[in-house]
Amino acid sequence: MALPLKSVLGARVRELRLAEGLTQEGLAEKLGVTPRYLAGIERGERNLTLDSIDALAHQLGVSALSLFAVRSEQR
Template identity: 50%
Template sequence: MEGDLQKLLGRNLRAYRQARGLSQEDFAELLEVHRTYMGGIERGERNLTLKSVERIAEKLGVDAVTLLQS
Protein backbone atom coordinates (compact mmCIF):
# COMPACT_ATOMS: atom_id res chain seq x y z
CA MET A 1 0.00 0.00 0.00
CA GLU A 2 1.12 3.52 -0.73
CA GLY A 3 2.68 5.27 2.24
CA ASP A 4 2.99 2.14 4.37
CA LEU A 5 6.77 2.47 4.63
CA GLN A 6 6.41 6.11 5.69
CA LYS A 7 3.96 5.10 8.43
CA LEU A 8 6.21 2.25 9.56
CA LEU A 9 9.19 4.58 9.82
CA GLY A 10 7.06 7.05 11.78
CA ARG A 11 5.87 4.37 14.20
CA ASN A 12 9.43 3.15 14.73
CA LEU A 13 10.71 6.66 15.40
CA ARG A 14 7.84 7.33 17.82
CA ALA A 15 8.57 4.08 19.67
CA TYR A 16 12.28 4.94 19.82
CA ARG A 17 11.45 8.42 21.17
CA GLN A 18 9.03 7.12 23.78
CA ALA A 19 11.46 4.40 24.89
CA ARG A 20 14.00 7.15 25.57
CA GLY A 21 11.39 9.17 27.48
CA LEU A 22 11.76 12.14 25.12
CA SER A 23 9.11 14.63 24.13
CA GLN A 24 8.57 15.15 20.43
CA GLU A 25 10.21 18.55 20.77
CA ASP A 26 13.29 17.13 22.52
CA PHE A 27 13.53 14.35 19.95
CA ALA A 28 13.31 16.85 17.10
CA GLU A 29 16.09 18.88 18.70
CA LEU A 30 18.26 15.76 18.98
CA LEU A 31 17.70 15.08 15.26
CA GLU A 32 18.17 18.76 14.40
CA VAL A 33 14.75 19.12 12.74
CA HIS A 34 11.74 21.31 13.59
CA ARG A 35 9.20 19.73 15.93
CA THR A 36 6.36 20.10 13.42
CA TYR A 37 8.47 18.30 10.83
CA MET A 38 9.12 15.54 13.37
CA GLY A 39 5.39 15.25 13.99
CA GLY A 40 4.81 14.86 10.25
CA ILE A 41 7.40 12.11 10.10
CA GLU A 42 5.85 10.27 13.05
CA ARG A 43 2.40 10.49 11.44
CA GLY A 44 3.75 9.12 8.16
CA GLU A 45 2.96 12.36 6.32
CA ARG A 46 6.53 13.11 5.24
CA ASN A 47 8.11 11.37 2.28
CA LEU A 48 11.74 11.16 3.37
CA THR A 49 14.62 10.49 1.04
CA LEU A 50 16.88 7.56 1.76
CA LYS A 51 19.59 10.08 2.56
CA SER A 52 17.34 11.61 5.25
CA VAL A 53 16.61 8.18 6.73
CA GLU A 54 20.34 7.44 6.83
CA ARG A 55 21.06 10.80 8.50
CA ILE A 56 18.38 10.25 11.15
CA ALA A 57 19.58 6.70 11.80
CA GLU A 58 23.15 7.91 12.17
CA LYS A 59 22.12 10.55 14.72
CA LEU A 60 20.24 7.86 16.67
CA GLY A 61 23.13 5.41 16.47
CA VAL A 62 21.11 2.72 14.72
CA ASP A 63 21.22 1.11 11.29
CA ALA A 64 18.87 2.73 8.76
CA VAL A 65 17.35 -0.66 7.95
CA THR A 66 16.31 -0.98 11.60
CA LEU A 67 14.08 2.08 11.23
CA LEU A 68 12.35 0.50 8.21
CA GLN A 69 11.66 -2.94 9.70
CA SER A 70 8.36 -4.01 11.18
Protein backbone atom coordinates in the same frame (compact mmCIF):
# COMPACT_ATOMS: atom_id res chain seq x y z
CA MET B 1 -2.65 -5.64 3.73
CA ALA B 2 0.79 -4.06 4.14
CA LEU B 3 1.15 -0.64 5.68
CA PRO B 4 2.69 2.18 3.63
CA LEU B 5 6.43 2.37 4.20
CA LYS B 6 6.13 5.94 5.53
CA SER B 7 3.73 4.69 8.22
CA VAL B 8 6.08 1.86 9.22
CA LEU B 9 8.99 4.28 9.45
CA GLY B 10 6.99 6.82 11.44
CA ALA B 11 5.74 4.29 13.96
CA ARG B 12 9.24 2.93 14.44
CA VAL B 13 10.71 6.41 14.93
CA ARG B 14 8.07 7.17 17.57
CA GLU B 15 8.72 3.83 19.31
CA LEU B 16 12.48 4.41 19.42
CA ARG B 17 12.13 8.05 20.46
CA LEU B 18 9.91 7.09 23.38
CA ALA B 19 12.23 4.23 24.37
CA GLU B 20 15.07 6.76 24.57
CA GLY B 21 12.94 9.05 26.73
CA LEU B 22 13.05 11.84 24.15
CA THR B 23 10.29 14.31 23.43
CA GLN B 24 9.48 15.29 19.87
CA GLU B 25 11.03 18.66 20.66
CA GLY B 26 14.23 17.06 21.94
CA LEU B 27 14.72 14.78 18.96
CA ALA B 28 13.74 17.52 16.52
CA GLU B 29 16.40 19.78 18.02
CA LYS B 30 19.05 17.07 17.64
CA LEU B 31 18.01 16.58 14.00
CA GLY B 32 17.83 20.28 13.22
CA VAL B 33 14.16 20.13 12.23
CA THR B 34 11.00 21.56 13.74
CA PRO B 35 8.89 19.50 16.14
CA ARG B 36 6.03 19.88 13.65
CA TYR B 37 8.15 18.29 10.91
CA LEU B 38 9.11 15.39 13.20
CA ALA B 39 5.45 14.92 14.13
CA GLY B 40 4.69 14.61 10.40
CA ILE B 41 7.35 11.92 10.10
CA GLU B 42 5.85 10.00 13.01
CA ARG B 43 2.38 10.24 11.46
CA GLY B 44 3.72 8.87 8.16
CA GLU B 45 3.01 12.10 6.30
CA ARG B 46 6.57 12.99 5.26
CA ASN B 47 8.49 11.55 2.35
CA LEU B 48 12.08 11.41 3.60
CA THR B 49 15.34 11.32 1.67
CA LEU B 50 17.85 8.57 2.34
CA ASP B 51 20.11 11.14 4.02
CA SER B 52 17.27 12.09 6.38
CA ILE B 53 16.68 8.44 7.22
CA ASP B 54 20.39 8.00 7.94
CA ALA B 55 20.35 11.05 10.23
CA LEU B 56 17.29 9.76 12.10
CA ALA B 57 18.87 6.35 12.57
CA HIS B 58 22.12 7.89 13.80
CA GLN B 59 20.35 10.07 16.38
CA LEU B 60 18.30 7.09 17.58
CA GLY B 61 21.37 4.83 17.74
CA VAL B 62 20.08 2.20 15.31
CA SER B 63 20.76 1.10 11.75
CA ALA B 64 18.78 2.77 8.99
CA LEU B 65 17.36 -0.61 7.96
CA SER B 66 15.98 -1.20 11.45
CA LEU B 67 13.69 1.81 10.99
CA PHE B 68 11.74 -0.26 8.48
CA ALA B 69 11.21 -3.26 10.76
CA VAL B 70 7.49 -4.05 10.88
CA ARG B 71 6.26 -5.03 14.32
CA SER B 72 3.57 -7.71 14.52
CA GLU B 73 1.10 -5.20 16.01
CA GLN B 74 1.60 -2.92 12.97
CA ARG B 75 0.48 -5.52 10.44
